[in-house]
Amino acid sequence: MNxxxxxxxxxxxxxxxxxxxxxxxxxxxxxPGLWALLDAVKDPEVPALSLWDLGVLRDIEQQDNGCIRVxxxxxxxxxxxxxxxxxxxxxxxxxxxxxxVEVHTALSPAWSTEALSPQGHEQLRAYxxxxxxxxxxxxxxxxxxxxxxxxxxxxxxDTHRISEFGSTACKALxxxxxxxxxxxxxxxx
Numbered sequence: 001m002n003x004x005x006x007x008x009x010x011x012x013x014x015x016x017x018x019x020x021x022x023x024x025x026x027x028x029x030x031x032p033g034l035w036a037l038l039d040a041v042k043d044p045e046v047p048a049l050s051l052w053d054l055g056v057l058r059d060i061e062q063q064d065n066g067c068i069r070v071x072x073x074x075x076x077x078x079x080x081x082x083x084x085x086x087x088x089x090x091x092x093x094x095x096x097x098x099x100x101v102e103v104h105t106a107l108s109p110a111w112s113t114e115a116l117s118p119q120g121h122e123q124l125r126a127y128x129x130x131x132x133x134x135x136x137x138x139x140x141x142x143x144x145x146x147x148x149x150x151x152x153x154x155x156x157x158d159t160h161r162i163s164e165f166g167s168t169a170c171k172a173l174x175x176x177x178x179x180x181x182x183x184x185x186x187x188x189x
Contacts, residue, residue, distance in 0.1 A: 073107065
């Protein structure tokens with residue numbers, strides 16, 4: 001038996017260590033109301049997901065001078081949606097009565113699909129995007145053209161990759177052989 005024979009691929013939402021760590025950080029926060037406010041801020045590219053469920057929202061604190069400081073990590077450093085996210089965060093907090101808002105970008109530690117919430121996995125699937133498949137026992141599962149990524153429309157595993165890139169750089173384009181529908185697959189990183 002080789003090493004890959006002992007690995008199990010997971011399509012269902014399994015809380016990752018990164019997700020649990022994020023949730024614990026949020027639960028210890030002295031400003032739970034601000035986190036709740038920002039739950040309404042959606043990803044501009046996948047509006048089914050909040051920034052929290054996507055794993056982009058890292059931290060929120062209220063400084064002594066009343067300024068709200070928010071830390072986000074983009075899905076990748078050149079993410080074109082970053083400015084829209086920043087504007088939506090500022091707008092949401094200002095409309096709730098917080099006139100001073102700073103949004104900082106943290107590139108380290110880098111965002112990864114491990115930060116997606118279990119709800120985020122389900123929201124992606126419901127939106128028609130196959131959520132990232134995580135490999136139990138390895139850092140990133142190998143994605144090949146023969147990989148059977150579960151179709152978010154009909155649930156079939158009889159799928160094939162059409163292109164390494166889908167509607168955005170963080171997705172691959174697949175097609176289901178059962179229902180013949182193309183769909184994006186959110187690549188694990």
